[in-house]
Amino acid sequence: xxxxxxxxxxxxxxxxxxxxxxxxxxxxxxxxxxxxxxxxxxxxxxxxxxxxxxxxxxxxxxxxxxxxxxxxxxxxxxxxxxxxxxxxxxxxxxxxxxxxxxxxxxxxxxxxxxxxxxxxxxxxxxxxxxxxxxxxxxxxxxxxxxxxxxxxxxxxxxxxxxxxxxxxxxxxxxxxxxxxxxxxxxxxxxxxx
Amino acid sequence: xxxxxxxxxxxxxxxxxxxxxxxxxxxxxxxxxxxxxxxxxxxxxxxxxxxxxxxxxxxxxxxxxxxxxxxxxxxxxxxxxxxxxxxxxxxxxxxxxxxxxxxxxxxxxxxxxxxxxxxxxxxxxxxxxxxxxxxxxxxxxxxxxxxxxxxxxxxxxxxxxxxxxxxxxxxxxxxxxxxxxxxxxxxxxxxxxxxxxxxxxxxxxxxxxxxxxxxxxxxxxxxxxxxxxxxxxxxxxxxxxxxxxxxxxxxxxxxxxxxxxxxxxxxxxxxxxxxxxxxxxxxxxxxxxxxxxxxxxxxxxxxxxxxx
Numbered sequence: 001x002x003x004x005x006x007x008x009x010x011x012x013x014x015x016x017x018x019x020x021x022x023x024x025x026x027x028x029x030x031x032x033x034x035x036x037x038x039x040x041x042x043x044x045x046x047x048x049x050x051x052x053x054x055x056x057x058x059x060x061x062x063x064x065x066x067x068x069x070x071x072x073x074x075x076x077x078x079x080x081x082x083x084x085x086x087x088x089x090x091x092x093x094x095x096x097x098x099x100x101x102x103x104x105x106x107x108x109x110x111x112x113x114x115x116x117x118x119x120x121x122x123x124x125x126x127x128x129x130x131x132x133x134x135x136x137x138x139x140x141x142x143x144x145x146x147x148x149x150x151x152x153x154x155x156x157x158x159x160x161x162x163x164x165x166x167x168x169x170x171x172x173x174x175x176x177x178x179x180x181x182x183x184x185x186x187x188x189x190x191x192x193x
Numbered sequence: 194x195x196x197x198x199x200x201x202x203x204x205x206x207x208x209x210x211x212x213x214x215x216x217x218x219x220x221x222x223x224x225x226x227x228x229x230x231x232x233x234x235x236x237x238x239x240x241x242x243x244x245x246x247x248x249x250x251x252x253x254x255x256x257x258x259x260x261x262x263x264x265x266x267x268x269x270x271x272x273x274x275x276x277x278x279x280x281x282x283x284x285x286x287x288x289x290x291x292x293x294x295x296x297x298x299x300x301x302x303x304x305x306x307x308x309x310x311x312x313x314x315x316x317x318x319x320x321x322x323x324x325x326x327x328x329x330x331x332x333x334x335x336x337x338x339x340x341x342x343x344x345x346x347x348x349x350x351x352x353x354x355x356x357x358x359x360x361x362x363x364x365x366x367x368x369x370x371x372x373x374x375x376x377x378x379x380x381x382x383x384x385x386x387x388x389x390x391x392x393x394x395x396x397x398x399x400x401x402x403x404x405x406x407x408x409x410x411x412x413x414x415x416x417x418x419x420x421x422x423x424x425x426x427x428x429x430x431x432x433x434x435x436x437x438x439x440x441x442x443x444x445x446x447x448x449x450x451x452x453x454x455x456x457x458x459x460x461x462x463x464x465x466x467x468x469x470x471x472x473x474x475x476x477x478x479x480x481x482x483x484x485x486x487x488x489x490x491x492x493x494x495x496x497x498x499x500x501x
Contacts, residue, residue, distance in 0.1 A: 029295065032295075033295065036292065040292070123281055123282075123285075126335070127281075127285040127289070130285070130286075130289045131285075131288070131289050131292060133289075134289045134290065134292040134293035134432075135292050135293075137293045137432065138292060138293055138294070138295045141293075141431075142295070
């Protein structure tokens, strides 16, 4: 009888240790994934001026877009400096807004489209925004893993014992236009070429 | 309609059940084969015994192919390392998927072959390699390539090379024991039948296992391989969230008629889609499926569409 009790205690101990380790490991990885987002945004802000200067010659007459690109880059630099995750996300969005505009210019002008320099610019811009997106995906997935264990049985008991807290992950507003569909948006958009 | 998390849970359970059946089968088969072999030879060798000997032989040969899996396979396939400027999409997509998975970027290789295909190998994420053909790079766009690379990345994340190596050690072990037993019946001298009925029953069971278990073992091995493909498909969707990319990539890969020149039986299970294209004419027949390393593409696409 006493042996059975000891065996149960040992198994319980192992479970407690492994659950504790899961929480602290995932927490550390979440921290690292936030740094990775900053890292990718920094890469982006260093990459874009170089791409700009090499492509500028081809796109002289489209000065406005480059101004927008420059301000998007500045916003990213200051957001990374401040370390605020929300600001970083905003800055990334600014860049994403400029992208389609460049696409329009490139596609309406076959001479530019043919240019290898501009093709490289487009490829690199898509790649850098993909990288930021995947860095965020890692943060989202890790926080989801962590938070699922926080609320499911029996790991939620261990979480209570060690006083772990729910992680916020990528902060997104829980209300606002993003979560509503207006009557206008219900109509199928028409594309005019 | 199932969401990606439900698909993954059911995949994990099914995979566990198949592997458990496999382990149980290996246990029973080796037990009876060693028993029959011992009976036939007239003595049980001490120490390691027949089982230990077979395990060592099968294990050593498979250990090398497992430990050096990245180097061996790449050597056979004649692959060149990928370069960022030359294979921009492949290189950067792999970088990005590795970021999304939180894994180190695997080594990247390109095989010069017009048949579109891809595979992953390596004993752990630190020693992993992803290899694609030039045909794949020229036929797929970036989104489709993301689906394929994410599929391979999931194989790496799930340690599939390790699992399949262990499984092939076990299948090799059973085949070796069965082989020894049948040989000893041909060449060995049969000892006097002093133990009567019990002995002959063990012999009959031994013969049955010697004939059937290599086949059964291989069939379970293939079932495991197919299950891991489904898991990799689901994992690909988990990272990219774009089932459409992998769906159209699979359609393009399966509709391409040319078989891969550098593939052979030993490496077939590694590829994203069966490199021999022998599932073309028969479709999804039960028997054809039973002997395939990969599930039929139509079935995989159907499951992916449910996740979309």
